[in-house]
Amino acid sequence: MNTRLKYKTKQREILIEYLEKFQGKHITASDVYEYFRSQGESIGQSTIYRQLESLVDEGIINKYIIDGNSPACFEYVGNDHHHDAGEVCYHCKCQKCGKLIHLNCDELEEIQEHLFKDHRFKLDPIRTVFYGLCENCI
Amino acid sequence: MNTRLKYKTKQREILIEYLEKFQGKHITASDVYEYFRSQGESIGQSTIYRQLESLVDEGIINKYIIDGNSPACFEYVGNDHHHDAGEVCYHCKCQKCGKLIHLNCDELEEIQEHLFKDHRFKLDPIRTVFYGLCENCI
DNA sequence: TTGCGTGCAAAGGTTTTGCATGGCA
DNA sequence: TGCCATGCAAAACCTTTGCACGCAA
Numbered sequence: 001m002n003t004r005l006k007y008k009t010k011q012r013e014i015l016i017e018y019l020e021k022f023q024g025k026h027i028t029a030s031d032v033y034e035y036f037r038s039q040g041e042s043i044g045q046s047t048i049y050r051q052l053e054s055l056v057d058e059g060i061i062n063k064y065i066i067d068g069n070s071p072a073c074f075e076y077v078g079n080d081h082h083h084d085a086g087e088v089c090y091h092c093k094c095q096k097c098g099k100l101i102h103l104n105c106d107e108l109e110e111i112q113e114h115l116f117k118d119h120r121f122k123l124d125p126i127r128t129v130f131y132g133l134c135e136n137c138i
Numbered sequence: 139m140n141t142r143l144k145y146k147t148k149q150r151e152i153l154i155e156y157l158e159k160f161q162g163k164h165i166t167a168s169d170v171y172e173y174f175r176s177q178g179e180s181i182g183q184s185t186i187y188r189q190l191e192s193l194v195d196e197g198i199i200n201k202y203i204i205d206g207n208s209p210a211c212f213e214y215v216g217n218d219h220h221h222d223a224g225e226v227c228y229h230c231k232c233q234k235c236g237k238l239i240h241l242n243c244d245e246l247e248e249i250q251e252h253l254f255k256d257h258r259f260k261l262d263p264i265r266t267v268f269y270g271l272c273e274n275c276i
Numbered sequence: 277t278t279g280c281g282t283g284c285a286a287a288g289g290t291t292t293t294g295c296a297t298g299g300c301a
Numbered sequence: 302t303g304c305c306a307t308g309c310a311a312a313a314c315c316t317t318t319g320c321a322c323g324c325a326a
Binding site: 143144145147149150180181182183184185188189206207 | 304305306307308309315316317
């Protein structure tokens with residue numbers, strides 16, 4: 001199902017470079033497509049999807065599904081598999097204005113622990129999205 | 139964005155009845171469509187989507203997105219959220235077996251407080267679903 | 277040279293939308 | 302009667318797939 005690509009190609013290189021540059025932002029497949037198209041270095045859509053899938057597989061980027069209809073978001077998390085790498089961010093989505101907030105917060109990690117210890121539920125922070133109202137919409 | 143439907147129609151009635159009957163199971167929009175079609179009481183697809191959206195809005199059913207490409211799942215949760223104002227029920231959804239776990243837990247209330255105090259985000263516990271793995275699927 | 281990777285176009289599947297008709301209040 | 306809801310078909314949307322060509326190793 002997940003075919004991990006094996007060659008080092010130009011497309012892969014510049015894709016990784018791009019994602020790394022925008023670390024901390026949510027990048028969609030079409031963001032990538034439009035960006036390279038505007039740069040004259042266009043990459044085919046299928047290549048983008050295939051490379052992104054592969055990079056997720058390798059743990060170099062994370063894939064976030066905020067809601068079923070909007071496109072998946074990707075974010076660079078690095079390829080050094082040390083403790084601080086692979087850091088996951090939590091997401092809050094405003095139901096009113098649609099704003100997406102991502103949080104790197106230790107306190108939220110405690111939820112994970114609590115759910116696991118007391119409820120034997122292993123939370124998947126990548127898939128979980130907190131819905132509610134942002135400060136502007138409260 | 140979310141237009142809440144206001145009339146009590148036959149389609150709405152039998153849809154709710156159906157969802158309630160299959161409480162605890164994952165129902166997709168096309169499950170609904172096929173079911174009623176096979177019963178000779180067919181409901182139009184757009185009606186199904188519109189009613190489901192409305193019911194989610196009203197908190198009568200929850201919507202689950204297990205993975206971005208497969209269709210969204212819906213599940214009856216009733217309007218027991220409004221029973222006693224103080225006690226809110228959180229939901230954990232197992233990504234593997236689909237089990238839905240209802241939690242009434244004080245510690246989870248702290249998340250709400252934390253998000254509000256430190257991140258100025260007002261969590262909606264009804265809409266928010268924790269995804270992960272249940273004890274049987276870990 | 278041997279596959280894997282790429283890119284185009286087309287298909288796939290889910291959800292939304294436009295518009296005329298039907299039905300609730 | 303005045304809206305709202307319905308249903309059909311078509312569109313929109315993101316993503317995957319088939320296939321021929323190109324390129325890395």
